[in-house]
Amino acid sequence: MSVALPDAERVYAELVRQLEPLVTPETGMVGIQTGGAWVAERLHRDLGLVVPLGTLNISFYRDDYASSGLHANVRPSQIPFDVNGRRLLLVDDVLFTGRTVRGAMNELFDYGRPESIGLVVLVDRGGRQLPICAQIVGATLAVPAGAKLDLRRDGAGRLSLHLEPGG
């Protein structure tokens, strides 16, 4: 079974279009490493957000730690603003089971109590295992459960989607 993958740059443009009317100077944005942080970096710049961008590395909040151990680290989480009372946009590249988003929300609450959290994803591939849904979705794709859908970024900063069929 083959899945036609959309152009990630077009999907990204769609995200910007949907977000433009929603953001304010007070909006805080947080990207989940690594793919979500790439998307958030672009959005933060293109939407002209003034609150500095935050990034989350949810290794310390994963629910598979007891079976898989600590995942190889990328960069530490960094939330360079006060979370308390702020409206937050949480950004990820691919929404799948919902477990990453749950971990990210748990971590965010250890920084403080936000006013609200909205979920922004480039691609929703279905397959949810938790009651989580995104408010802003660039594209919806039906991807077989075992396949791996990845976002990549080239040297020029261009985003692209890649699918590896599952074994």
Add this chain to the structure above:
Amino acid sequence: MARNLQLNEKGELQHLLTIEGLPREIIVRILDTAASFVGVTEREVKKVPLLRGKSVFNLFFEASTRTRTTFEIAAKRLSADVINLNISTSSQSKGETLLDTIDNLAAMHADMFVVRHAASGAAHLIARHVAPHHHVINAGDGRHAHPTQGLLDAYTIRHYKQDFTRLSVAVVGDILHSRVARSLIHALTTLGTPDVRAIGPQTLLPTGVESLGVRVFHDMREGLRDVDVIVMLRLQNERMKGPLLPSAQEFFKCYGLTAEKLAVAKPDAIVMHPGPMNRGVEIDSMVADGRQAVILPQVTFGIAVRMAVMSLLGGGAA
């Protein structure tokens, strides 16, 4: 050759007993993970849920308030339950053997043992004995090893100096009795430090110390010339009563770190000490409180490094 007791069959950390023989990738992984935990300790909630539901037993057969406390804080910041046992005043004094004590604690569903013992090899003995789902961290065994101290020293050096492959590091004082020095020297050489120096009187340097990859100096001014990092070791009071040293005053004159001796090192050299310090014996107060001292940051980094070790040990099906 026997399998490295510290690693499981997949080459992952199973126990932390000594830095000697630990692959470079694992040391770097511990330091990288610690860097992520430094940020956690600066947040509103200074805890992560990794070890929720796990029990960490601090087994201190030898007193050490600071090391025990930092392990306790580290475990609590990982959401573990911590049980402190001061064994010197407990069952051992009633004649129970070390391994019987361990079996009893394992029956209480301990997940991790942090062991401090006056006998070299005590943590190894326990690691060899326990079931695969138990993990052992050596918190100092005799004169042998104190790996988390060596790792936190390495972390501190990397924090201030970044690249080990360009550094000159001097370790000064009682290296003979120091498990801290031994662990740090192994960490530094494994991480590719080209110039590690051991400075001290002949009587306080172990014979054959050069085989660890260090250069030996008996003259402190000569040894400190142009170094980037100075690690002062504690001169244990009980040693001064023995035949190895004339007196504390004499030791300070030759091997105490003063501003005047520090001036021989690079101008941006950092001064470290594993604590507790003997001011006026191995280090002058002016230096200990001076701008080049990073002795208190070492303590802070120590918590993050111990969190890193525990979190790497505690996850995954062993």
